Amino acid sequence: xxxxxxxxxxxxxxxxxxxxxxxxxxxxxxxxxxxxxxxxxxxxxxxxxxxxxxxxxxxxxxxxxxxxxxxxxxxxxxxxxxxxxxxxxxxxxxxxxxxxxxxxxxxxxxxxxxxxxxxxxxxxxxxxxxxxxxxxxxxxxxxxxxxxxxxxx
Numbered sequence: 817x818x819x820x821x822x823x824x825x826x827x828x829x830x831x832x833x834x835x836x837x838x839x840x841x842x843x844x845x846x847x848x849x850x851x852x853x854x855x856x857x858x859x860x861x862x863x864x865x866x867x868x869x870x871x872x873x874x875x876x877x878x879x880x881x882x883x884x885x886x887x888x889x890x891x892x893x894x895x896x897x898x899x900x901x902x903x904x905x906x907x908x909x910x911x912x913x914x915x916x917x918x919x920x921x922x923x924x925x926x927x928x929x930x931x932x933x934x935x936x937x938x939x940x941x942x943x944x945x946x947x948x949x950x951x952x953x954x955x956x957x958x959x960x961x962x963x964x965x966x967x968x969x
Contacts, residue, residue, distance in 0.1 A: 834942060835942045835946065835949075835955065837955075837956050837957060837958075837959060838954060838955075838956060840968060842954070843956060843959075843964055843968060844968040846908070846931075846932055846954055846956075847961075847964065847965055847968060848969060850878070850907035850908050850931070850932070851878060851907060852878065852879040852880075852881060852905065852906050852907045852908070853873050853878045853879070853880055853881070853906070853907065853909075853910050853961075854880075854881045854882075854883050854896075854899050854902060854908070854909045854910065854930070855870045855873070855881070855882055855883060855910050855912065856883040856884075856899065856909060856910065856913060856921050857883070857884065857911065857912030857913045858870050858883060858884050858890050858891070858895070858912070859884070859890075859912075860887060860890055865912065865936070866912035867890075868962075869912075869936075869960075869961060869962045870882060870890070870891055871891060872962050872965075873910075873961070873962075874891065876965060880893065881893065881894075881902055881906065882894075882895040882896070883895065883896050883897070883898060883899055883902070884897075885897035885898070899921070899925050899927075899928045899930065900924050900927045900928040905929065905930075906925075906928060906930045906931075907930070907931045907932065908930070908931065908932045908933075908934050908961075909921070909924075909925040909930045909932070909933045909934065910934045910936065910961050911933065911934065911936060911939060912936055913939070914939070915935075915938075915939050915940055915941050916941075918935060918939060918940075918941040918944050919941055919944040921933075922941070922944035922945070922947060922948050923947070925948065925953065926947065926948060926951045926953065930953060931953065931954060932954035932955070932956065933945070933948050933954075933956070934956045934959070934961050935955075935957040935958060935959075936958075936959070936961065937958060937959065937960045938958060939957065939958060940957040941957075942957075
């Protein structure tokens with residue numbers, strides 16, 4: 817997609833409505849009440865933010881489940897090619913994919929009956945987010961789960 821990033825207008829040049837994130841109290845509640853977090857785009861490289869944050873989530877006591885089709889294991893855990901392949905329920909799907917690749921991940925999270933989708937800093941897709949909300953998922957966009965955890969809990 818050409819133009820600004822993230823897109824501010826649709827294909828016929830109408831401004832996109834920016835979906836608001838949940839309140840900080842609701843985000844705090846989501847983090848406090850969740851136990852399993854799938855990290856989509858988890859990297860095997862320790863210097864990548866997805867790896868660092870996945871490791872942080874483990875240290876905080878979450879069941880971190882890596883999702884990356886190129887690996888069978890990451891951070892000493894089984895790695896899955898997509899969220900819907902995870903054999904147990906997932907509370908939060910934390911996404912480290914560019915905005916233009918978010919829609920299929922959101923659809924997969926909906927199919928997997930996840931409770932929430934969390935798009936990391938700089939990542940948003942309001943159209944996919946609206947689909948997720950319509951399906952009953954909590955949606956957080958353009959926020960760092962680690963920073964929010966450190967700040968709110």
